[in-house]
Amino acid sequence: MVEQGMLEQEVKELIIEVLQLEDITPADIDAGEPLFVEGLGLDSIDALELGVALQKRYGISLSADSAETRQHFASVRALAALIESQGKKGA
Numbered sequence: 040m041v042e043q044g045m046l047e048q049e050v051k052e053l054i055i056e057v058l059q060l061e062d063i064t065p066a067d068i069d070a071g072e073p074l075f076v077e078g079l080g081l082d083s084i085d086a087l088e089l090g091v092a093l094q095k096r097y098g099i100s101l102s103a104d105s106a107e108t109r110q111h112f113a114s115v116r117a118l119a120a121l122i123e124s125q126g127k128k129g130a
Contacts, residue, residue: 043123060079069115086112097122
């Protein structure tokens with residue numbers, strides 16, 4: 040298993056890369072802070088792009104309309120926990 044802190048760092052880097060957040064560094068993202076509305080202020084298009092990137096990199100399965108998926112996208116920490124729970128490793 041990947042250490043939680045390292046996985047959170049990978050997720051932060053993926054968010055920045057996929058969403059082209061040029062003015063943000065991984066250190067600027069609090070792992071427990073909300074990704075949508077507050078926090079990073081991501082929107083539904085960002086969620087779609089991020090979801091596709093997570094599926095490609097980690098092979099995780101996500102359901103677009105699931106309340107459970109919305110919970111997983113609550114924060115970097117929640118996404119890292121999802122990846123770890125599915126036992127996936129980065130490419």
